[in-house]
Amino acid sequence: MNANRKTDILFTILIFMSLLFACNPPKNETVNKSTDMEKNNPVYSNTDTSKVVMSEEEWKKILPENVYYIARLKGTERPWSSKYEDFFETGTYYCAACGNPLFKSNAKFESSCGWPSFFEPISKESIIYTPDDSHGMHRTEVQCGRCKAHLGHVFDDGPKPTGLRYCINGVVLNFEKAEKN
Numbered sequence: 001m002n003a004n005r006k007t008d009i010l011f012t013i014l015i016f017m018s019l020l021f022a023c024n025p026p027k028n029e030t031v032n033k034s035t036d037m038e039k040n041n042p043v044y045s046n047t048d049t050s051k052v053v054m055s056e057e058e059w060k061k062i063l064p065e066n067v068y069y070i071a072r073l074k075g076t077e078r079p080w081s082s083k084y085e086d087f088f089e090t091g092t093y094y095c096a097a098c099g100n101p102l103f104k105s106n107a108k109f110e111s112s113c114g115w116p117s118f119f120e121p122i123s124k125e126s127i128i129y130t131p132d133d134s135h136g137m138h139r140t141e142v143q144c145g146r147c148k149a150h151l152g153h154v155f156d157d158g159p160k161p162t163g164l165r166y167c168i169n170g171v172v173l174n175f176e177k178a179e180k181n
Contacts, residue, residue: 044099052147070169071097071149079114082170091177100146118166
């Protein structure tokens with residue numbers, strides 16, 4: 001085998017490995033435990049239903065940088081990077097910004113879209129729906145019903161019984177495992 005052929009093969013392997021890691025990034029290891037959030041965030045509560053109104057400067061002081069980016073700046077985490085993408089424990093998902101209950105684990109399903117997906121929220125008050133025409137698309141943004149944190153978007157290609165797919169950034173979710181009876 002000549003030197004050019006070996007170089008081409010090596011180059012092809014390097015390209016393949018780069019694409020492999022780009023398409024399957026490592027899982028986001030940041031953990032947003034409720035107890036940690038409660039210590040640093042005076043509005044964090046899994047039971048308080050009062051609306052949270054704060055300035056962006058106040059949010060920036062109390063939220064971790066990755067949560068602030070998604071929740072307040074309407075960012076999006078990389079697909080398949082959420083610790084909740086392939087996570088199927090029994091319990092409740094909460095807003096990482098304020099602690100509002102959002103989804104029960106029995107509403108979660110595997111959508112293969114790259115983000116945790118749910119077919120319904122816990123209640124009508126859990127979620128706010130906002131038109132989103134950014135990036136040349138017409139979508140419906142979903143926000144936390146208590147603090148208006150950006151969560152993701154809802155689409156009409158989900159499973160029965162609702163036919164909806166709430167495509168949610170895992171960074172803005174906390175999870176509390178259900179207690180065994």
